[in-house]
Amino acid sequence: MLASTCLVWLLLFFDTPGPPPKRTRPAIPSLLAASPAIAASFLFARLWWHESQRIQATYPVLAQLAVTAAGIGIAAGSDIGLRRAMSRAAKTAKTPTRTARSPRMTGAPTRAAAATLAAAAVALSVPSAVFVATSVQVTAAEPEPIPETLSDGVRWQRVIDHDYDDDIAGVIAGAVGPILITDHGAMGLDSSTGETTWSYSRPARLHEIAHDCSPSTQAHCDTVLSPDGTHLVIGYGHYPLEIVFVVLNTTNGEVVFEHTYKSKFDRDEDIDELWEYNHPVVQVTDHVLVVEQEVLSLTDGSLLDTMPDAQALRGDVPKCPADDSVGCRRRRPPASAGHSTLVLKTVCWGRDDYPDNDFNDVDYTWCEMGVAPDSDLTAVTTVRAVVPSDEADSDVGPVVGGWTVRYADPDAAYEELIRSNQSEDPDSLSFPLEAVSLDAMAGFTDAEPVALGDLNRPERNETAHTLTILGTPEPYKLTARTHFDPVTKQVYADADAPFVGPGYLDSLRPSESRTDDGTDLVGTDGTIAMHVNYPDPQPNLEYQTRFSPYLVQAPGAVVVVDTRQIHQRGNYDPTPIGYETVIYGVG
Numbered sequence: 001m002l003a004s005t006c007l008v009w010l011l012l013f014f015d016t017p018g019p020p021p022k023r024t025r026p027a028i029p030s031l032l033a034a035s036p037a038i039a040a041s042f043l044f045a046r047l048w049w050h051e052s053q054r055i056q057a058t059y060p061v062l063a064q065l066a067v068t069a070a071g072i073g074i075a076a077g078s079d080i081g082l083r084r085a086m087s088r089a090a091k092t093a094k095t096p097t098r099t100a101r102s103p104r105m106t107g108a109p110t111r112a113a114a115a116t117l118a119a120a121a122v123a124l125s126v127p128s129a130v131f132v133a134t135s136v137q138v139t140a141a142e143p144e145p146i147p148e149t150l151s152d153g154v155r156w157q158r159v160i161d162h163d164y165d166d167d168i169a170g171v172i173a174g175a176v177g178p179i180l181i182t183d184h185g186a187m188g189l190d191s192s193t194g195e196t197t198w199s200y201s202r203p204a205r206l207h208e209i210a211h212d213c214s215p216s217t218q219a220h221c222d223t224v225l226s227p228d229g230t231h232l233v234i235g236y237g238h239y240p241l242e243i244v245f246v247v248l249n250t251t252n253g254e255v256v257f258e259h260t261y262k263s264k265f266d267r268d269e270d271i272d273e274l275w276e277y278n279h280p281v282v283q284v285t286d287h288v289l290v291v292e293q294e295v296l297s298l299t300d301g302s303l304l305d306t307m308p309d310a311q312a313l314r315g316d317v318p319k320c321p322a323d324d325s326v327g328c329r330r331r332r333p334p335a336s337a338g339h340s341t342l343v344l345k346t347v348c349w350g351r352d353d354y355p356d357n358d359f360n361d362v363d364y365t366w367c368e369m370g371v372a373p374d375s376d377l378t379a380v381t382t383v384r385a386v387v388p389s390d391e392a393d394s395d396v397g398p399v400v401g402g403w404t405v406r407y408a409d410p411d412a413a414y415e416e417l418i419r420s421n422q423s424e425d426p427d428s429l430s431f432p433l434e435a436v437s438l439d440a441m442a443g444f445t446d447a448e449p450v451a452l453g454d455l456n457r458p459e460r461n462e463t464a465h466t467l468t469i470l471g472t473p474e475p476y477k478l479t480a481r482t483h484f485d486p487v488t489k490q491v492y493a494d495a496d497a498p499f500v501g502p503g504y505l506d507s508l509r510p511s512e513s514r515t516d517d518g519t520d521l522v523g524t525d526g527t528i529a530m531h532v533n534y535p536d537p538q539p540n541l542e543y544q545t546r547f548s549p550y551l552v553q554a555p556g557a558v559v560v561v562d563t564r565q566i567h568q569r570g571n572y573d574p575t576p577i578g579y580e581t582v583i584y585g586v587g
Contacts, residue, residue, distance in 0.1 A: 133246075133255075134185075136199045140251040143176045144191060144556035146465070147587035149500045150521070154532050155557075155585040158194035161578060168581040169206065170219030171561045173465070173554035174250035175229040178583070181206075181219035186232060188253055191556025194585055198253025200246070202236055207243055209235040209282045210335040217550065220462040224335045226284045227402050231256065231298050233284055243280065245291060247298060257301030261291045281332060286339045288374045295342075295377070305377055307344070331367065331388075338371070338402040338438030344380060345370040348388055364388045365417050365457075367397060371442045383441045385410035387433060389460040398458050400467045401486030402439055405458045408432035408451065430454040435467055435484045450489055452482055465502045465553040466492075481507060481524070494524040502553055505587070510549035510560050519549050519562050521586070532560060532584045542567045546579065551586075558587025 160180075162168055169181040177191035185201030206222040224233040232250050237243040247256040261280065283290040289298055293307040328349035337343050348367040367386040372379050385407040388397045397404050407413035413431045433455045437447040452469055459468040459481065466483040483492040483503030492503030508521045508529055518533040537543060549562040561583055565576035 133200065133202045135253065135255060136196075137253045138188075138198045140249075141176050141197075143251075146502065146553050146555055147558050148502070149504075150530050150558065150587050151585075155587075156192070156194045157532075157535055157585065158189075158583045159535050160581045160583075162581065163578055167579070168563060169222050170217055170550075171552050171559060171583060172219050172223065172225060172463075173229060173552055174225070174232065175555065176251050177556050178552060178554040178559050179232065179250060180583070181223055181234075186223070186234060186248060188250065189557075189583070191554065191585075194559075194583055200234075200248055200253060200255065204236045207235045207237055208279055209233065209243070209245070217462045224282055224284050225250075226286050226298065227336055227339045228286045230286070231284065231289075233282065233289060235280075235282075245282075245289070247289065247301070256298065257296075259289075259291070259296060259301050261294065263292070282335055283333055283337050283342060284335065285337050285342060285374045288342070290342060295374070307377065329364075331364075333369070334399040336399060338399075338442065338444075340374055340444045341371050341402070341438040341442040342374050342377065343369050343371055343399075343438070344377070346386075366414065371438055373442050373444060379442070381442055383436070383438075385413060387457050389458050398460055398467065399438065400464065403435050403437050403467060403484070403486040405433055405452070405467060405469060406436050406449075408434040408449070430456055430471065433457075433469060435486070437486075447489075450484060450491065452484060452491060453493075455482060461506070463550045463552055464506045466506050468506060483507065499529075505551060505553055505558060508551055510551055510562070512545045512549070519560060519584075521551070521560065530586060532586065534564075535582060540569050542569050543580070553587075557585050560584045560586050 160168060167183045169183060171189075172179050172181060174188060176188070177197070178189040180187045180189055180196075182201065183205050184203065185199065185206070187199040188197040189195070190197050208221045210221050210224050222234065225231070226233075230250055232248045233245060234248070235243045235245045242260060242262050245259045245261060247258075248254065249256055263280070281290075281292055284298075287298055288304060289296045289301075290307060294303060295305040295307060296302065297304050328347065331346045331348050333343040333346050346367055346369040348364040365388065367388050369383050369386055370380045371383055372381070383406070386397050387405045387407060409432055416429065416431070431454065433452045434449040435452055436449045437445060439445045440447040440449075453471075455469045455471050457470055459470050461468055466485050469482045469484070471482065481494045483494075483506055484490075485492070485502050487502075490501075490503070492501060492507075494507050507524050510519050510521055513520045513531060518531055520528045521530040521532075523529050534543065543564045543566060546563045546565045549560055552559050552561060561581065563579060563581045566578045566580055567573075568577055
């Protein structure tokens with residue numbers, strides 16, 4: 001707008017009646033003085049355009065630009081009207097004034113007015129003209145079973161070159177195969193070849209709608225899958241201004257519905273933490289999508305109900321339920337809940353012998369959650385003794401396939417937790433733990449708890465297909481793992497697990513090869529279960545692993561995902577010249 005103002009002013013200045021020599025000399029320094037402002041305006045406009053594409057700027061954001069541009073255009077148009085009036089007055093006056101003695105009408109003011117008015121019209125039409133979704137759908141395929149073991153070698157590989165502005169968020173498991181998440185949308189991958197089947201994208205960046213996560217698993221922050229994997233939820237925009245939620249059918253890429261949400265919370269009164277203010281609470285079952293207090297049908301996006309006491313889903317606890325704990329906080333509910341059960345409230349606490357510590361430094365060891373059927377939010381059941389994950393600053397304990405972990409003997413475990421000095425040795429205790437179904441807790445099914453053994457707490461791993469629980473072989477070292485498969489209800493221990501099944505595959509840790517020529521899948525005993533080579537390295541380029549590789553178990557394929565940054569060999573510039581994401585089909 002500053003550039004447009006300077007341009008209009010200069011055009012009007014040169015169109016002002018008067019002797020040219022008297023106008024030209026002061027105009028040159030004026031033009032020189034205005035040049036930095038014009039240049040800065042164009043640089044700002046470029047930055048603004050990039051940011052508007054990232055958040056998919058909509059009418060409320062662009063309205064201010066449109067009003068300003070229209071104001072400049074109206075001002076220029078008014079100047080044209082005044083000049084015409086002065087011209088007519090000069091023709092009829094017997095003694096023309098000095099200003100009106102020699103009016104000169106050119107097309108410059110008209111062009112300036114038209115340009116700014118056009119800018120206003122373009123600003124209002126940009127969202128509908130630019131932010132257009134691109135969608136490719138296919139016929140739904142029958143899902144194949146998830147492979148239970150590694151293949152003899154790499155079945156297929158796919159290399160995706162990209163830059164920072166068109167980044168790859170990661171790979172997740174859909175209902176019929178792997179799903180590639182980009183900065184702008186999602187693509188279904190053929191489990192046999194790795195080729196793209198369906199796709200959906202917009203010229204805007206995805207907004208984080210799930211929980212905070214590691215860079216290598218950014219896809220689990222940008223998207224939320226229903227527990228059965230058939231629906232994928234993504235969001236565009238900038239919360240709390242506005243987010244457009246898009247729900248996709250993962251079997252064929254069909255857009256089930258879109259829903260626009262604007263925050264109804266007041267930042268100063270309701271929410272203390274900036275991160276919580278900028279990220280909505282989203283939760284999905286097999287039947288509904290919850291966005292803050294709105295409960296939407298996954299079938300058509302219709303509003304089914306309103307979440308009661310929505311503010312209680314976030315922020316601090318007014319009064320801690322436990323009088324013997326100083327560290328007590330409400331935690332964000334899991335983004336993917338039970339198949340038919342919603343988690344309404346979650347409160348976690350733990351003993352801390354240092355009351356001056358920030359709540360985020362408290363080692364949370366005990367959680368309670370309120371669960372309710374997604375068809376009746378008033379039928380709330382409190383589930384006690386839920387075990388939080390191994391990360392103190394994470395949300396409630398992990399939920400995989402609608403199952404979570406709790407203490408098998410809540411009263412005895414609580415007494416031991418209170419007695420022990422958690423701040424000194426939080427990971428040295430073992431308790432009888434069990435896996436419980438959220439649907440069973442809400443009364444939907446009669447699934448019995450499954451005993452897991454004497455263990456410490458679940459491990460946070462967004463890419464895991466099983467619930468992984470850590471043991472305590474030595475103080476401060478949580479290395480022994482037990483895996484619970486929510487599909488088969490089987491329990492696997494790292495020590496005695498066969499070399500087959502989802503527990504074994506989750507126990508493998510992809511890591512950069514010691515020979516720097518690929519990725520190794522390392523077992524719990526340190527042996528290499530499989531080695532995959534990097535694809536066709538260029539001799540003039542150097543490749544470095546950007547994030548830790550990870551393994552995804554999807555219907556029809558087990559894949560390893562590795563993102564690398566590319567540098568020019570011999571160039572000491574630390575800035576990469578590009579990035580490369582490689583997806584290996586290994587099962």
